[in-house]
Amino acid sequence: MFDLNIGSYFEIFVLWLKDNFDFLFDFIKNVLEGSINGIEYLLNVIPVIILILLFGLLAWKVSSKGVAIFTIIGLLLIDSMGLWAETVSTLALVLSASFITLIIGIPLGIIASKSDGFDRILRPILDFMQTMPAFVYLIPAVLFFSLGKVPGAFATIIFSMPPVVRLTNLAIRQVPKEVVEAGRSFGSTSKQMLFKVQLPIALPTILAGVNQTIMLALSMVVISAMIGSGGLGKIVLRGIQEYKIDLGFEGGLAVVILAMILDRITQGLGDINKDK
Amino acid sequence: MSLIEVKNLYKIFGNKPKKVVLLLEKGLSKDEILNKTGNTVGISNASFEVDQGEFFVVMGLSGSGKSTLIRCLNRLVEPTTGEIIIDGDDILKADKDKLKDIRRKKISMVFQHFGLFPHRTVIANVEYGLEIQGVEPQKRTEKAKEAIKLVGLEGYEDSMPNELSGGMQQRVGLARALANDPDILLMDEAFSALDPLIRKEMQDELLELQSKMKKTIIFITHDLDEALKLGDRIAVMKDGKVVQIGSAEDILTNPANDYVKEFVQDVDRSRVVTAEAIMRKPDALISSKDGPRVAARKMKENEFSSIYVTDKNRKLQGIVRIEDASKAIERGEKSLENIIIKDVPKTSPEQQIIDLLPTAKTSDYPIAVIDEQNTLLGIIVRASIILGIIGEEV
Numbered sequence: 001m002f003d004l005n006i007g008s009y010f011e012i013f014v015l016w017l018k019d020n021f022d023f024l025f026d027f028i029k030n031v032l033e034g035s036i037n038g039i040e041y042l043l044n045v046i047p048v049i050i051l052i053l054l055f056g057l058l059a060w061k062v063s064s065k066g067v068a069i070f071t072i073i074g075l076l077l078i079d080s081m082g083l084w085a086e087t088v089s090t091l092a093l094v095l096s097a098s099f100i101t102l103i104i105g106i107p108l109g110i111i112a113s114k115s116d117g118f119d120r121i122l123r124p125i126l127d128f129m130q131t132m133p134a135f136v137y138l139i140p141a142v143l144f145f146s147l148g149k150v151p152g153a154f155a156t157i158i159f160s161m162p163p164v165v166r167l168t169n170l171a172i173r174q175v176p177k178e179v180v181e182a183g184r185s186f187g188s189t190s191k192q193m194l195f196k197v198q199l200p201i202a203l204p205t206i207l208a209g210v211n212q213t214i215m216l217a218l219s220m221v222v223i224s225a226m227i228g229s230g231g232l233g234k235i236v237l238r239g240i241q242e243y244k245i246d247l248g249f250e251g252g253l254a255v256v257i258l259a260m261i262l263d264r265i266t267q268g269l270g271d272i273n274k275d276k
Numbered sequence: 277m278s279l280i281e282v283k284n285l286y287k288i289f290g291n292k293p294k295k296v297v298l299l300l301e302k303g304l305s306k307d308e309i310l311n312k313t314g315n316t317v318g319i320s321n322a323s324f325e326v327d328q329g330e331f332f333v334v335m336g337l338s339g340s341g342k343s344t345l346i347r348c349l350n351r352l353v354e355p356t357t358g359e360i361i362i363d364g365d366d367i368l369k370a371d372k373d374k375l376k377d378i379r380r381k382k383i384s385m386v387f388q389h390f391g392l393f394p395h396r397t398v399i400a401n402v403e404y405g406l407e408i409q410g411v412e413p414q415k416r417t418e419k420a421k422e423a424i425k426l427v428g429l430e431g432y433e434d435s436m437p438n439e440l441s442g443g444m445q446q447r448v449g450l451a452r453a454l455a456n457d458p459d460i461l462l463m464d465e466a467f468s469a470l471d472p473l474i475r476k477e478m479q480d481e482l483l484e485l486q487s488k489m490k491k492t493i494i495f496i497t498h499d500l501d502e503a504l505k506l507g508d509r510i511a512v513m514k515d516g517k518v519v520q521i522g523s524a525e526d527i528l529t530n531p532a533n534d535y536v537k538e539f540v541q542d543v544d545r546s547r548v549v550t551a552e553a554i555m556r557k558p559d560a561l562i563s564s565k566d567g568p569r570v571a572a573r574k575m576k577e578n579e580f581s582s583i584y585v586t587d588k589n590r591k592l593q594g595i596v597r598i599e600d601a602s603k604a605i606e607r608g609e610k611s612l613e614n615i616i617i618k619d620v621p622k623t624s625p626e627q628q629i630i631d632l633l634p635t636a637k638t639s640d641y642p643i644a645v646i647d648e649q650n651t652l653l654g655i656i657v658r659a660s661i662i663l664g665i666i667g668e669e670v
């Protein structure tokens with residue numbers, strides 16, 4: 001049979017990208033580094049207890065009193081385990097990666113909802129991105145950006161992009177046909193159509209995509225500790241490598257708490273919009 | 277002069293529209309074309325004129341092209357070929373900006389399932405057309421309030437659409453269309469999704485509004501009674517073609533072909549008009565939980581000799597006669613149990629009124645119109661049947 005070395009072609013392609021688009025990778029690196037460090041700095045200058053209360057307040061606003069209490073107790077627990085610095089570092093990475101994912105992903109979803117052709121091209125790419133084992137993204141990430149937080153964020157962005165693109169696309173396509181017709185029949189421009197009719201109606205579903213994206217980002221950020229992105233992932237990794245059950249458990253618990261808080265808060269955002 | 281002039285309009289759905297137009301001109305039918313080319317004929321060579329201030333109804337079976345036709349008028353559907361001249365301009369030649377302008381100022385549309393913006397309040401829905409034109413907030417609120425008043429929805433400005441009943445939602449749809457003060461109102465089966473009684477109410481109110489506003493209305497329906505009641509003129513469509521245009525009387529007495537004839541079932545209205553069309557809301561009802569005293573009082577108040585009984589879900593329970601109620605009061609009874617008569621004359625809303633005649637002749641009570649769930653929709657008194665047959669307003 002044929003002997004196609006697809007893997008080695010891909011390697012050649014990646015190396016070629018690195019050689020020829022170095023300026024682009026430098027740019028991406030600067031953007032990512034800037035936003036991660038910025039958010040981390042901000043979270044670190046605020047005193048821990050105030051930050052915890054602020055998170056509690058946010059949870060209360062968008063969700064319920066129960067979630068607020070859980071948030072405060074959970075974060076206090078993390079602090080008492082001595083994992084605050086790592087948690088902040090992980091959170092900064094998750095937030096900046098998710099933010100960039102959303103700025104790219106939501107417009108991609110919007111374009112896909114408007115153009116069947118674009119949708120057809122995008123679909124297999126998203127399938128590929130979603131099913132490729134997460135670890136595989138670490139290799140080109142390291143090639144382009146060496147070790148540290150930036151390749152971690154890069155891999156996270158790729159890995160967590162599909163849900164928000166898919167759900168944005170779906171949400172806009174699901175806006176009832178008659179409602180879209182009504183918008184057109186009154187002489188809306190396509191911009192008015194998008195911002196006054198389609199996006200507001202699609203918002204709850206888009207926010208469900210945002211929620212999934214943030215959850216995936218958190219899971220990937222932990223994996224990316226393997227390429228030196230630090231944070232809670234590093235604690236878990238050390239627990240595994242050094243057979244320290246206590247350390248591994250504490251790191252894992254902190255990840256779970258963080259995940260639940262982020263999940264409830266983003267879900268709360270979606271529900272607020274649904275209720276309206 | 278006519279306000280709207282449609283000439284040789286075609287709309288083909290599919291990949292070979294121009295070729296299909298040629299085949300249609302050669303006389304092939306919609307089915308033949310579908311088999312041969314896989315394309316669907318939406319509109320085939322439609323030509324008609326609508327006058328300023330006219331109430332023009334388009335009628336036809338499902339799939340006959342009514343929705344496609346009305347959507348060509350504001351180009352929600354892009355016609356294949358033909359001319360649509362409104363106020364002297366061929367709107368098929370209008371560019372994007374011109375078209376936007378026509379939709380904003382000249383033509384508004386009301387939709388079958390209302391097409392309201394679910395995330396906007398009633399007033400924000402009504403303001404939408406003005407908002408996207410950049411009318412300043414104060415002025416558009418003022419105009420929106422006027423429109424809301426016109427359709428009788430005052431007090432509901434800040435409700436969300438999903439908090440309103442179907443009839444009220446369609447009032448919002450109507451107010452939204454009127455807020456722009458358009459010359460032309462397009463209504464695609466605007467009342468088809470409403471309950472029969474609400475529907476009749478909306479028809480009456482639309483006629484009343486129209487007598488004041490004198491808009492040019494294109495109204496689509498597949499319901500003969502609605503068409504006869506509303507239309508100054510009626511166009512009947514079949515397979516994308518307009519097969520007859522005329523007044524209600526023309527259509528009833530001179531149907532152009534068998535299709536139209538079937539539609540109007542010759543002039544014998546007793547076979548066309550349904551129970552639904554002539555029923556009316558009972559002036560008074562009592563609940564199965566009420567006692568004989570309430571029953572007697574309500575009958576006296578309304579000068580009835582009998583009164584219908586429903587449960588809290590409007591399910592028909594039976595009827596109570598005044599003499600039985602008086603006896604029950606004398607006997608000191610508290611419930612209707614012993615005096616309620618379960619065997620009452622009933623009919624479905626689809627029943628033709630000719631079939632109601634025998635029942636009406638023998639029964640002492642009005643006929644109850646119920647749906648499959650036994651919900652009481654309305655009642656029919658003997659006089660309504662006769663008026664229905666001779667075509668008088670009920």
Ligand SMILES: Nc1ncnc2c1ncn2[C@@H]1O[C@H](COP(=O)(O)OP(=O)(O)OP(=O)(O)O)[C@@H](O)[C@H]1O
Nearest residue numbers: 289316317318337338339340341342343344345498
């Ligand atoms: N977007 C479309 N693509 C393909 N075919 C269509 C499209 N819209 C309508 N058609 C076809 O055009 C024909 C006319 O449809 P239209 O919706 O205008 O009928 P109608 O008279 O409004 O029917 P109804 O009473 O069911 O609303 C039908 O055969 C329909 O299948």
Ligand SMILES: [Mg+2]
Nearest residue numbers: 342343344465
């Ligand atoms: Mg239709």
